[in-house]
Amino acid sequence: MSDQALFRIWRGDASGGGFQDYKTNIDSGMVVLDAVHRIQAEQAPDLAVRWNCKAGKCGSCSAEINGTPKLMCMTRLSELNLDMPVIIEPMHAFPSIRDLVTDVSWNFRVKKTIQKFQPRKPDNPDGTWNMQQADVDRVQEFRKCIECFLCQDVCHVLRNHGKHDEFIGPRFFVYAAALEMHPLDTADRIQDLRKKHSIGYCNITTCCRQVCPESITITENAIIPLKERIVDRYFDPLKKFFRIL
C-alpha cells in the first residue's frame, strides 16, 4: 500500500459546494472514516462528518465512496484503487446539511406513519408468549437493520424521482415486513402499503439489497412477499369474485 493517498471530498451546504482535495498519510488496515478523521484533525477541523460507533453497528457514517453508497467505517482503503483520488460525497437522496452530513430526518417522520406493533394476547398466565426459533428467524433478518439509509439513498424512486411524499422506501418496507411477519403481531398494514406507502412504485431492481451493509435480502425476503400479500388481497380474480358474492 502506498504511504499517501488523495481524497476528493465534497464540501458545501444546501446552497451549493464542490470537491476539495486532501492528501494524507495512510497506514495498513485503515478504513475511509480513519482517513476522513485524519484530514479533519490535521487539515480541515471544521469538516462535517456524522459518525458514531465506527464498528458498522450504528449506521451513522453513510456516504458515497467512488459513487457507491457505503459505510465509511466499514470500507477499507485496501479495497480501493489508491492510484486514483478517492471520491467521497454525501448521500444524494437527502438534502445537504454540510459537507458529508445530510438531513435524514425524513426517515424518522416516515417511520411514525407505519402502524405500530400490536401483539396478540399473551399465551401464558405470566404474560409471556411461546415462539419457535424457526418463526423468529425470518423476522430477525429484518431486525438486523442498522438504519444507515443506504438503501433509501440508492433507491431510484427517491433518488431520481424524489417521491419522498408518497413512497416510504426500502428501509420501511423492511420495517413493515418485520411487523407483518412478526409471530405475535395482529395489525394489518397491507392497505397502507398499497395506498399510503405506494409499494407499487418499487420495480424490484434489487439496488437496495446490493448496498445493504447487513446483507438483508431486502427485495426477495421483504418487498416481494409484501407485494404478494397485496396481490392476494386486491388482485386475485377469484377472491374478487367471492367478495362480490
Added chain:
Amino acid sequence: MAEYQTYPYDVLVIGAGGAGLRAAIQAASTGLKTGVVCKSLLGKAHTVMAEGGVAAALANVDDRDNWRVHFSDTMRGGQYLNNWRMAELHAKEAPERVRELEAWGALFDRTKDGRILQRNFGGHRYPRLAHVGDRTGLEMIRTLQDHGIHSGMDVHMECTVLSLLVDSGRVAGAFGYDREKGHFILWPAKAVVLATGGIGRAYKVTSNSWEYTGDGHALAYRAGAELLDMEFVQFHPTGMVWPISVRGILVTEGVRGEGGVLRNSEGKRFMFDDIPDLYKTQTADSEDEGWRYTQGDKNARRPPELLTRDHVARCINREVKAGRGSPHGGVYLDIAWIKQHIADAPVHIKRKLPSMYHQFKQLADIDITKEAMEVGPTTHYMMGGVKVDGDSEMSTLPGLFAAGEVAAGLHGANRLGGNSLSDLIVFGKRAGEYAAEFAKKNGAGAIDEGQIQGAVNEALSPFDRGPSGENPYAIQHELQDTMQDLVGIVRTEGEMSRALDQIGGFWKREARAGIGGHRQYNNGWHTAMDLKNLLTVSEAVTRAALVRKESRGAQFRDDFPEKDPEWGKKNNIVRRGDDGGMIVESRPVTPIPPELKAIIEEMK
C-alpha cells in the same frame, strides 16, 4: 442578550440510549410533557454496540436461577462496594423489564419450548443472558425507539447540552445547542434525567463511540451533584488489536460463552494458571469440564475464560508483558477449535456470533470459523458516576436523576457482563417514574439568565480565539494518551501523579482552544465543547484512583496489589468544592441489611 429557542418540558431526558428511552417512555406514560435530547440521531446511541445479552433471572434455561442468585452474583462481581439496594431491585425487576420488551416487539432467541433463550456469561452462576445472536443491544434500542416514537415524547436529535440550570438548590432545566445549525436552545424542565452513558473516549483504546465523553458525569458535577466510585473503569479483556485503526472495537464475551478459549503464543490456555480464591469452587479444573459448561451441562463449572473481566484483562496483560503475546500485542481468542466437538462448526459459529464473523471478515480479513482472533484489553465501561438514591435514582441535587452507565452504585467495583442492558431498563424505568413524580410535586424552577449568558460566552469563546488557538483534536488525543498510559489497567501513585500534572496542563490549553469556520455542524467546535467534560472525568478518575490505596475489582494498583479490608468498607465520593477545586472524600459503605447478607453468605 443571547439568542436561543425555548422548549419547556415537565421531564427532560438527556441521552437516548436504552436508559434514556426507557425513562422517557415511563415519564410520557404518566401524561407529562416529556422531551429527549441526544447528541446523535435517534437509535444510534452506544446501546447498539452491546452484544452479549441482557441479564435477568428468568430461569428459562436453568430453573435453579432466581433473583437471589442474581443479586449475590452482582454483589460478588462488585466486590461488595455496590449499592445493595440497587443490586436487589435490579435482580428482582430485570425479568419483568425483559418480558416487557418482548411485549413491545423484541424478538429474542428461543429455547426449544419457545421461551426466551438464555446464555452463559462471566460471573453469572447460571445461563442468564437473554440475547439475539450477538446484537442484543440493537434489538433493545430499536424496540425502545419504535415503541417510544408512539408514546408522545418529543425528540431533539443531534443536540449537545452545555450546562444544567440550577435554581436555589434544585435543577431547573438545561441549556445547549443543536449540532446541525449551531443554534442555542433552552429546555426549562421540572425534572431532568441524565442518561448520557460513559467516559470511554478519555482513553485511547476503547470500545466506546465518540459520544462517550462523560457529559452527564461532568454536567452533574458542575451543577453540584456528587459522583461515586469514579476510580472503577472496566477494561474489557477482549477488544480487537489489529488493524491499528480498529484497535479497541469490542469482541463480545459471547465468544467465550459459546466455547471460545484464550491461548498465548505458546498455544497454552493460560487462564487455568491463575484462578482467584473467591471463584475457585465455581471454576472448572479441566478443559473438558469447561467445554461441557459452555454447552449447557448443569453439573459442569465454568471455564476460567469466563472469570470476571478485570481478572481476564490482567491475565492477558501479563501474558503480553511476559513476551507470550500475539504479533500485534494481544493474545489469541479461538472459537474455530470447537470443530473438534461440533460437526457443522462454521455454520454454528456464524449463527451464534454473526456480528463477530462479519466484523473480523470485513475489518481484519480473518475468518473466525477457521482462524483465531487476536485480542487485547479495551476501555469498556464506567462503573463510577452520579451518586443516586437506589429507589428513585435521584442524585444529591434535587430534581436531577440519573440512570444507566452515567449513574453509579449497581456495579460497585466491577460490572458483570449482561448487567448493563438490564441496568438500563430497570433503572431507566425507575428514573422516569420518579422524575415524573418530582415534576408533579415540585413544579418549575426559575430560569436564571445569568447562567445562560455564562454558558453562551463559554461556548462561543473558541470562535473568538479562532484557528490560531490550540487545536482541540490535538488536546483530546494527548489526553487519551495520558489516561491510557498512566491511569490504565495497572496503576501506580507515581504515574497517576504525573497524569494529574498533565491534566492540569491540558486544562490550561483547553482554555486557549480555538476553532475556525461557523457554528453549523462544526466537528471542531463540538470537540472543543466535549473537552471540558473529558478533562473533568479524567481528573475525577485519577484523583479517586490515587486515594484508593488497594487493588479491588477494576482497580489494580501495582504499588498496592492486595485487597485491603478497610477499603472494602469505603466508597469514594467526588464533588466540587466551594473554591471550584475537586474534592475526594471516602465514606463508609451503607451496611447491608441482615436478610440480604444472609443471601450472600448462603450463595458463597
